[in-house]
Each structure stands twice: as structure tokens, then as C-alpha cells.
Amino acid sequence: MPLRILAIDAAQRHASVTLVADGVALAVRAGAPETGLAEMLAVWVGECLDEGGVVPGALDAIGVTIGPGSFTGLRASIALAQGLGLAADVPVHGISMGEAFGAALPLLQRPLWVALTARRGRVFLERDGVATGFDEADLPQPDGPIALAGEQAGAVAARLAARGNDVMLTDARYCSGTAIAAALRRRVAAGLPMRPAMPLYVDPPEAKLPAGGLRPAPI
Structure with missing residues (x-):
């Protein structure tokens, strides 16, 4: 059963990073940055780990919300979680908002x-x-x-x-890091397969290719 979990959420406008140990939040950073979300998430991760006195390699797991939600937020948070997990050799698991x-x-x-x-x-x-x-x-x-x-x-x-x-x-508008960690622990306790940290996209992206197609590659 994972005890030390780093929970990352940027599926909604309100993003958060939480260090959870035995179901208790040791450190929390949260807010709704207008710009620089990816950079802010990385700063929050460092601050939470420092505040909790936990080095990345001592984490038991990283839980990251996979959607549904913001394309930009999901890309930023999932990429950060995957990069940290790879560097620290810590498993990364996806948790849906539901x-x-x-x-x-x-x-x-x-x-x-x-x-x-x-x-x-x-x-x-x-x-x-x-x-x-x-x-x-x-x-x-x-x-x-x-x-x-x-x-x-x-x-x-x-x-x-x-x-x-x-x-x-209900009065629940934004999911907390402790809830993300609890959802991850629920899966483990129930013997359910863990979900990969891959974005759960529902609608196609709003960006479209130009009418004339992409520019040819430079020669």
C-alpha cells in the first residue's frame, strides 16, 4: 500500500500539488495561475517535497489527475508527473476526476x-x-x-x-490532493489495475490545421 504519495492536479482552472503521507497532507500548494502553469507546477512540487522533508526517490507513488478537463493543464501536469517518476524511479498512476x-x-x-x-x-x-x-x-x-x-x-x-x-x-468544487491519494489507495486495496498516466480527452482539440495545410519542411 503506497504511503507517501505526491498528488498533482491541473485538470481544472484551480491546480494543486500535495504531498500526502498515510492519508495526511504534509504540504500543499494550490492556486489558479493565469500563465506559466507548467513552471508553477514544477516549483510547487519542489516546495512540497522540501516542506515535507521527502526526496523524490523516497516517494511510494505519484498520482496525477488525467481528466476530463483542460487540454493545457492535463498536458502540463501529466508530463511533469511522468518526468519526475522516470527520474526518481517512482511509479506514476492516473486518477480520473470522477x-x-x-x-x-x-x-x-x-x-x-x-x-x-x-x-x-x-x-x-x-x-x-x-x-x-x-x-x-x-x-x-x-x-x-x-x-x-x-x-x-x-x-x-x-x-x-x-x-x-x-x-x-455537494460542496466539492475542486478535488484535493488527499482525495487523489485516497483514490489511488482505493484501487490498490480493491486489487484493481492501476491506470496509466495518460490524458483522458473527451472532445477533440479546438486547434485546426490551416486550410492550406502545414508548411513544407525547410530544405
């Missing part, structure tokens, strides 16, 4: 939907381990009572409640 929020809310008596920011006019929903993108005006119909978490939970709850659905809005 898993992380589920670990943060273990006592729910109803299915959990995690609602996250997508591109304008759309949201990502992770339900029963499956992530899908929806237009805000075309949300799916729940089969029964549900709970909502994630940074778009309030907006989604309002739309579903207006239809008469039984919705419980």
Missing part, C-alpha cells in the same frame, strides 16, 4: 455526477466511470436521484432541478 471526487465523498447514498468545465457552452460529465461532453442546454436525464460535484456542479444542478430532477449539490 475517482478523485468519489474518494472525497465516500458516504454518498446516491450516484455521483462530476461536472467540469469544457469549452464555452459545454460541460464534461463523468458518470459511472465514463466521461462525456454535453452542450449545457442538452444535459442527459438522470435515471433517479443524483449528487453533483465539480466546478460546474452548480450550473448543472440548477438546470436539472429546473426539470424537476432530484439533485443533491
Whole structure:
């Protein structure tokens, strides 16, 4: 069972790095940097390890959120986690946002939907381990009572409640590093295979090739 876990999350606007030991956060850095996310994450990792008195090679595991979420944030956080794991010879495991929020809310008596920011006019929903993108005006119909978490939970709850659905809005908007670590430990305890640290992309990237195609390679 991994005891010392470095948890990294940049799937949403609010990013974080947390050093967790035996389920307790020893050091936390979090915020919503407007620019320089990749550089800031690396600084936070160094600060958390220094504050916790742990060298990278003494970590038991690195847990990183793999989505759904921001293309830029996922690329930055997963690349950092993989690079650190390779350099320190520490296993790196992917945790979906649904898993992380589920670990943060273990006592729910109803299915959990995690609602996250997508591109304008759309949201990502992770339900029963499956992530899908929806237009805000075309949300799916729940089969029964549900709970909502994630940074778009309030907006989604309002739309579903207006239809008469039984919705419980939790206060979980951003997943914590301790929840990421708990989700990783849950997988180990249940004997489930660990997920690779690969981005869980839902929608295709907004960037498109130029109409005339790419420039030819220089001669």
C-alpha cells in the first residue's frame, strides 16, 4: 500500500500539488495561475517535497489527475508527473476526476455526477466511470436521484432541478490532493489495475490545421 504519495492536479482552472503521507497532507500548494502553469507546477512540487522533508526517490507513488478537463493543464501536469517518476524511479498512476471526487465523498447514498468545465457552452460529465461532453442546454436525464460535484456542479444542478430532477449539490468544487491519494489507495486495496498516466480527452482539440495545410519542411 503506497504511503507517501505526491498528488498533482491541473485538470481544472484551480491546480494543486500535495504531498500526502498515510492519508495526511504534509504540504500543499494550490492556486489558479493565469500563465506559466507548467513552471508553477514544477516549483510547487519542489516546495512540497522540501516542506515535507521527502526526496523524490523516497516517494511510494505519484498520482496525477488525467481528466476530463483542460487540454493545457492535463498536458502540463501529466508530463511533469511522468518526468519526475522516470527520474526518481517512482511509479506514476492516473486518477480520473470522477475517482478523485468519489474518494472525497465516500458516504454518498446516491450516484455521483462530476461536472467540469469544457469549452464555452459545454460541460464534461463523468458518470459511472465514463466521461462525456454535453452542450449545457442538452444535459442527459438522470435515471433517479443524483449528487453533483465539480466546478460546474452548480450550473448543472440548477438546470436539472429546473426539470424537476432530484439533485443533491455537494460542496466539492475542486478535488484535493488527499482525495487523489485516497483514490489511488482505493484501487490498490480493491486489487484493481492501476491506470496509466495518460490524458483522458473527451472532445477533440479546438486547434485546426490551416486550410492550406502545414508548411513544407525547410530544405
